[in-house]
Amino acid sequence: MPLRNRAGDPVxxxxxxxxxxxxxxLVFSTGPIYLRALLGVxxxxxxxxxxxxxxxxxxxxYHRFVRTDRxxxxxxxxxxxxxxxxxxxxxxxxxxxxxLSLPFMEF
Structure with missing residues (x-):
């Protein structure tokens, strides 16, 4: 089933x-590490x-590349x-x- 935009055209x-x-x-390779280091969660x-x-x-x-694509x-x-x-x-x-390098800098 091809993806279709809001006009019904295949994209x-x-x-x-x-x-x-x-x-x-990007999110799952850096997110948990930096959230734990910066926020301590x-x-x-x-x-x-x-x-x-x-x-x-x-x-x-999805909005940018499928829904509103023309x-x-x-x-x-x-x-x-x-x-x-x-x-x-x-x-x-x-x-x-x-x-991304902020946690490694000392202020």
Whole structure:
């Protein structure tokens, strides 16, 4: 059964599955560890919190890549937009790495 957007058109499930897979890997590999280190919660609470974050990321990915997808608007993205998105992605990744290294810094 193919995924369909709100208009009933079939959409490509690969982008949705890739984003959900990366969200699963990131949230469950770092979430419980950092919740326990930063907030001092027990393991069950840390896993429950990570599950809540993963479910929110999955719902956001479904909304973005399936529900509101419009296959009729497919076309080539201008180079300037792709370049800008590349730099924004690199900046967000750098900020994420800094955020993930906070428990290892001594203030």
């Amino acid at each position: 490509d499930p690969v982008p949705f599955l890739v984003v959900v897979g990366f969200a699963f890997l 027990d393991l069950a609470t840390a896993i429950a919190g990570s599950t809540a974050v993963f479910l929110a990321a999955t719902a956001g990915a 296959p009729d608007l497919r076309g080539e993205t201008p180079v300037a937009w792709r370049y800008r998105r590349l730099w924004i992605g690199a900046l967000l990744l750098a900020l994420l790495l800094v955020l």
